[in-house]
Amino acid sequence: MAMKIYKHDKSREYFERAAKVVPSGVYGHLGPAEGCMIPVSSFPLFGASAKGSHFVDVDGNDYIDYMCAYGPNVLGYCDEEVDAAAIEQSKIANCTTSPSIKMIELAELMVDTVASADWAFFAKNGNDVTTAAVMAARAHTHKKKLIFINGFYHGVAPWTQKVDYPGIIPEDVSNNLYVDWNDFEALEKLVAANEGEIAAFISTPYLHGNFADNQLPADGYWQKVRKLCTDKGIVLIVDDVRCGFRLDLAGSDHYYGFEADLICFCKALANGWNVSCLCGKEFIKSSMSALSYTGSYWLSAVPFAAAIVCINKLKKLDAPKLFREKGLKLTDGFRAAAKNNGFDLVVSGEPALFYLRTANDDSLFLHQDWVQECVRRGIFITNHHNHFINAALTDEDINRSIEIAEDAFKAVKKKHPEL
Amino acid sequence: MTDTKTLAYINMYAVLGTLENLCELVPEAAGVLKGKKPVSIGLEVKGGPAATLYFKNGKCRMEQGADKCDIKLPFSSPEKFNGLIDGTVTPIPSKGFTKIKFLLNEFTQLTNILTKYMRPEPEALEDEEFFKASTSLMLYTITVAVAQIANNDEIGKFSANHIVDGDIAILIKDGPGTTLRVKDHRVLAIKKPSENPRAVMEFDSMRLARDLFDGNVNAVACIGNGSIRMGGMISMIDNLNRLLDRVALYLA
Numbered sequence: 001m002a003m004k005i006y007k008h009d010k011s012r013e014y015f016e017r018a019a020k021v022v023p024s025g026v027y028g029h030l031g032p033a034e035g036c037m038i039p040v041s042s043f044p045l046f047g048a049s050a051k052g053s054h055f056v057d058v059d060g061n062d063y064i065d066y067m068c069a070y071g072p073n074v075l076g077y078c079d080e081e082v083d084a085a086a087i088e089q090s091k092i093a094n095c096t097t098s099p100s101i102k103m104i105e106l107a108e109l110m111v112d113t114v115a116s117a118d119w120a121f122f123a124k125n126g127n128d129v130t131t132a133a134v135m136a137a138r139a140h141t142h143k144k145k146l147i148f149i150n151g152f153y154h155g156v157a158p159w160t161q162k163v164d165y166p167g168i169i170p171e172d173v174s175n176n177l178y179v180d181w182n183d184f185e186a187l188e189k190l191v192a193a194n195e196g197e198i199a200a201f202i203s204t205p206y207l208h209g210n211f212a213d214n215q216l217p218a219d220g221y222w223q224k225v226r227k228l229c230t231d232k233g234i235v236l237i238v239d240d241v242r243c244g245f246r247l248d249l250a251g252s253d254h255y256y257g258f259e260a261d262l263i264c265f266c267k268a269l270a271n272g273w274n275v276s277c278l279c280g281k282e283f284i285k286s287s288m289s290a291l292s293y294t295g296s297y298w299l300s301a302v303p304f305a306a307a308i309v310c311i312n313k314l315k316k317l318d319a320p321k322l323f324r325e326k327g328l329k330l331t332d333g334f335r336a337a338a339k340n341n342g343f344d345l346v347v348s349g350e351p352a353l354f355y356l357r358t359a360n361d362d363s364l365f366l367h368q369d370w371v372q373e374c375v376r377r378g379i380f381i382t383n384h385h386n387h388f389i390n391a392a393l394t395d396e397d398i399n400r401s402i403e404i405a406e407d408a409f410k411a412v413k414k415k416h417p418e419l
Numbered sequence: 420m421t422d423t424k425t426l427a428y429i430n431m432y433a434v435l436g437t438l439e440n441l442c443e444l445v446p447e448a449a450g451v452l453k454g455k456k457p458v459s460i461g462l463e464v465k466g467g468p469a470a471t472l473y474f475k476n477g478k479c480r481m482e483q484g485a486d487k488c489d490i491k492l493p494f495s496s497p498e499k500f501n502g503l504i505d506g507t508v509t510p511i512p513s514k515g516f517t518k519i520k521f522l523l524n525e526f527t528q529l530t531n532i533l534t535k536y537m538r539p540e541p542e543a544l545e546d547e548e549f550f551k552a553s554t555s556l557m558l559y560t561i562t563v564a565v566a567q568i569a570n571n572d573e574i575g576k577f578s579a580n581h582i583v584d585g586d587i588a589i590l591i592k593d594g595p596g597t598t599l600r601v602k603d604h605r606v607l608a609i610k611k612p613s614e615n616p617r618a619v620m621e622f623d624s625m626r627l628a629r630d631l632f633d634g635n636v637n638a639v640a641c642i643g644n645g646s647i648r649m650g651g652m653i654s655m656i657d658n659l660n661r662l663l664d665r666v667a668l669y670l671a
Binding site: 015016019023024025026027031032033034036038039040041162163164165166169170210211362363364365368383384 | 420574575577578581585616617618637638639640642643644645648649650651652653654658661662664665
């Protein structure tokens with residue numbers, strides 16, 4: 001029987017309504033432009049409900065979701081244990097003049113969980129804690145320059161953007177230096193050329209940039225980087241906002257066999273409840289204490305309560321192992337579905353955060369077509385970004401996803417008989 | 420946040436270069452050249468661009484370099500050349516004094532017509548033919564300006580350094596199309612659509628293209644409502660949009 005092809009009429013209606021009062025209708029990574037929804041008519045623009053590994057859009061279409069709200073859905077949407085803890089805490093206190101002791105409990109849990117952590121500092125978004133990390137590094141070293149990996153993403157604050165982005169002035173990024181991923185020789189040269197001026201090296205644990213196959217660290221890369229940073233007094237910041245707790249509950253630096261000086265977490269902390277966390281080593285704690293850096297909701301107790309339950313549940317499930325197994329099973333199935341239909345689907349990055357590219361052309365046109373055919377049949381994937389596995393994903397979901405992937409490849413093949 | 424040298428390249432290739440298309444699309448412009456002997460004007464900017472405009476059989480063609488021309492206009496700096504375009508500098512030929520009449524008459528008429536189409540009065544745009552020609556000319560000018568910014572402007576070069584090799588097709592549905600060909604982070608503008616693009620940005624209508632060029636609508640919002648279609652290597656489109664932002668700065 002032919003698969004049902006989704007329509008998004010109500011999404012369009014809501015989008016038109018939104019566009020009248022919200023810049024670009026839906027902005028940022030959840031919106032159609034930055035979300036690379038190609039063509040936009042094939043994608044849902046507003047969700048109605050979500051549970052486990054699925055969400056339902058405003059047109060009533062059900063999706064097996066591999067974007068997981070771009071990461072925060074780690075245990076499954078509306079996890080009953082996490083949400084119960086949040087609701088219970090909300091009855092007691094949330095955003096108060098004196099913070100709840102839930103802050104201490106979560107900080108103790110983070111320090112006990114994350115291998116390189118001696119302390120924990122909380123905020124709301126990944127950007128809050130990457131910014132805190134850079135400020136702490138500068139406060140500690142009294143140096144101004146930062147080294148980034150080409151293809152990086154560390155948030156949206158001006159220092160994380162590029163000189164040609166709207167709203168950015170050259171001075172915002174004038175202390176930013178860039179080097180290619182895995183190119184340790186180039187990094188050494190860059191450090192030598194800026195001797196005594198570098199505050200921090202900031203990087204994700206592996207290169208999970210957009211529009212390109214994701215790249216894992218070369219053997220010994222991180223260990224060499226660690227030594228160089230130590231030798232030169234450069235603060236080593238790991239931006240684990242995306243990978244954090246999906247590879248290793250002790251931190252992705254632990255997973256790759258080194259220790260960060262500062263490590264940033266966010267997405268997987270509280271299963272969608274808003275909290276981010278910067279962990280660091282003892283030597284930089286006083287510099288962190290000195291920062292003038294805070295926010296109205298940063299010490300709210302509800303997300304802390306949710307995070308405590310979420311992290312403990314991730315531990316109980318041995319979630320990173322689960323994510324790897326599910327990711328491998330899914331992507332092996334996707335690859336086979338592609339091969340059955342004459343397509344070469346390249347899977348890169350870690351299985352828990354797999355990245356997909358159809359390699360039959362060099363332009364992504366075919367890949368974009370396959371992705372939209374998948375979305376129209378009920379699996380939400382993207383054509384430009386890594387994906388996310390959540391713990392609620394079932395074997396049934398995976399099998400259904402592979403069926404959809406196969407049917408979508410058949411649909412693309414029909415349009416391209418030359419392949 | 421602009422520089423005079425980049426502006427000189429834009430003025431040469433994107434503004435004066437659009438005379439090529441003006442003579443094709445606007446009968447009034449072709450009429451200025453009707454029955455006239457072939458003539459060429461070389462413009463040479465010290466420390467900047469050099470190009471020659473060839474006028475022949477009612478058409479105009481621009482080529483790189485100013486060595487072979489009937490009338491030569493040297494400019495001692497990009498600032499002086501930019502002054503020609505904004506009307507504050509009167510050029511003095513170093514060659515072709517016997518043909519200076521063309522410069523004073525026909526060439527001036529052509530640049531006046533170009534200005535009429537590039538900076539139109541609102542009521543002029545109510546005429547459908549004028550609207551189409553004006554919008555098409557803007558597309559050509561903007562495309563060439565993008566290439567000049569990518570190759571010369573410091574921030575533009577930063578954007579170009581993030582663009583992979585290949586063709587970006589800029590298309591207007593039921594209208595003209597252009598290509599930006601990228602090779603080793605240098606960008607070449609081609610005033611026709613690519614046959615094998617690696618990325619595509621297509622505007623739904625001439626009206627939409629016009630509104631975008633005039634800054635009345637935003638590209639991100641248009642992608643959301645589907646009136647701009649994008650496809651292929653979106654990173655190329657992403658960086659193209661950053662270059663387009665700078666076009667507005669230079670051509671404002």
